[in-house]
Each structure stands twice: as C-alpha cells, then as structure tokens.
Amino acid sequence: MLLAIKRDIIKPENQSEVIIMARTASRTANVYTRVDPETKEQAEAILNQLGIPMSNAIGMFLKQVVLHRGIPFDMRLPAAKPVAIGGMTKEQIDMELQKGMDDIAAGRVVSADEVDAEMRRLYGI
Structure with a gap:
C-alpha cells in the first residue's frame, strides 16, 4: 500500500x-x-x-x-582560550586593563607562579 x-x-x-x-x-x-x-x-x-x-x-x-535517542550532536561549551591581545580593539584592551586595576585595588592578587600554574592547567601553555 x-x-x-x-x-x-x-x-x-x-x-x-x-x-x-x-x-x-x-x-x-x-x-x-x-x-x-x-x-x-x-x-x-x-x-x-x-x-x-x-x-x-x-x-x-x-x-x-x-x-x-537524544540530541544528535555534541552540546558542550567551547573550550576556553586565553584572550589574544592582537584580536582586541583599543576599547576592549582598556576594559581588560581596568578590570586588572580594579582587582589590584580590591586586593584580588596572585603570584606570577600561581598565574603560570593556572595557565598550564586551563590552556596547556
């Protein structure tokens, strides 16, 4: 039929x-x-x-x-990548620098060794 x-x-x-x-x-x-x-x-x-x-x-x-038996494609957040300054506008750079200044003023600081360890952990660099 x-x-x-x-x-x-x-x-x-x-x-x-x-x-x-x-x-x-x-x-x-x-x-x-x-x-x-x-x-x-x-x-x-x-x-x-x-x-x-x-x-x-x-x-x-x-x-x-x-x-x-579910969504037929992977549903994940993209992997985090460090911000590349070359792809930023002057306004974006200024905004990121201001965030850093605000963190320093608020006492939110870490050592360079801690930053290096975190970069290796998050980004493999």
Missing part, C-alpha cells in the same frame, strides 16, 4: 514562526516553533542552496533524535 505524504510550510506574515504540517492518509502531525528571524533566514538560505525544504530538514533532525 502506498501512502502519499504532503508537507506544507506556512510562513505567517511579519512573524518568525514556521508552521510545518505533515499529512498522511491516516494521521496528521504538526510542529510549531518560534525562531529568531535572523537564524531562520540564515538556515533557510543554506537549506535552499542544498535543495532541502525547511520541513524536510526539521524532519531529518527529528529522525536523528529518535535514532540517537
């Missing part, structure tokens, strides 16, 4: 809401989600280049959730 599946994407005007409706001969499943407009537009542009409708991409994600 062959079942036809019809998928529609409804994009309400002036809203960043995508409504996906999947209809089969025997049942209907709806997914409603709110996303910030910029993320939606960026994802839509990429999916369009890949030739994948938004509803299919969301369906593929949900299938992966089922197959993995």
